[in-house]
Amino acid sequence: MxxxxxxxxxxxxxxxxxxxxxxxxxxxxxxxxxxxxxxxxxxxxxxxxxxxxxxxxxxxxxxxxxxxxxxxxxxxxxxxxxxxxxxxxxxxxxxxxxxxxxxxxDLARGIAEFRRVGRPARLSVVADDGVAGPMAEQRALAIGADIASVGEEEAA
Missing domain, CATH: 2.40.50.140 (Nucleic acid-binding proteins)
Known part of the structure; x- marks a missing residue:
């Protein structure tokens, strides 16, 4: 604890x-x-x-x-x-x-400017059953998968 x-x-x-x-x-x-x-x-x-x-x-x-x-x-x-x-x-x-x-x-005592940190492109994994989500990668490994970059999916 x-x-x-x-x-x-x-x-x-x-x-x-x-x-x-x-x-x-x-x-x-x-x-x-x-x-x-x-x-x-x-x-x-x-x-x-x-x-x-x-x-x-x-x-x-x-x-x-x-x-x-x-x-x-x-x-x-x-x-x-x-x-x-x-x-x-x-x-x-x-x-x-x-x-x-x-x-x-502490924004009660001043102001700040937030900037996101650049992160590497994330891969989106979609299992052949068409389901995406947190467990998709594990399902995809079990049943085969189509793997596409998130940026490419959003651009289409």
Missing amino acids: DTYVTVIGNAASDVRVQMTQAGVPLARFRMAVSPRRFDRETGTWVSGDASFYTIVCFRGLAENVTSSIDKGDPLVVTGRLRVREWEREGRWWTVTEIDASSVGH
């Missing part, structure tokens, strides 16, 4: 990029989350103590985050919460990470 969370805050560091041993892109950055409340006595907004999370992104999300996120950007992050502890030289360390499934700018 995993714990999924959504946090709203600011990028507190630049994005660092690396490749895993398997060649998978990985991006990390720190995120600061500060609770805010309105103090009626002073009539002002007051920030509470900040919590810091390490945000970890893989594959396409890592590539997109690297190109899109800068230190200080207001963000909304959703993902799996992980807390890791270890001991080194007699001292205990704790890190709170979010294995992100989604990262975006």
Whole structure:
């Protein structure tokens, strides 16, 4: 059972990029989350103590985050919460990470422009029984198939 969370805050560091041993892109950055409340006595907004999370992104999300996120950007992050502890030289360390499934700018605090990432042409597989869909490729392999590029089908 995993714990999924959504946090709203600011990028507190630049994005660092690396490749895993398997060649998978990985991006990390720190995120600061500060609770805010309105103090009626002073009539002002007051920030509470900040919590810091390490945000970890893989594959396409890592590539997109690297190109899109800068230190200080207001963000909304959703993902799996992980807390890791270890001991080194007699001292205990704790890190709170979010294995992100989604990262975006917080549009309540600014505007952003979205650009789709170019992806290779997808193949549409239609089984001889004329049925297309998520399982068509598996059916096609079992009974024979006509395979056509989506672009060619749409152009016709």
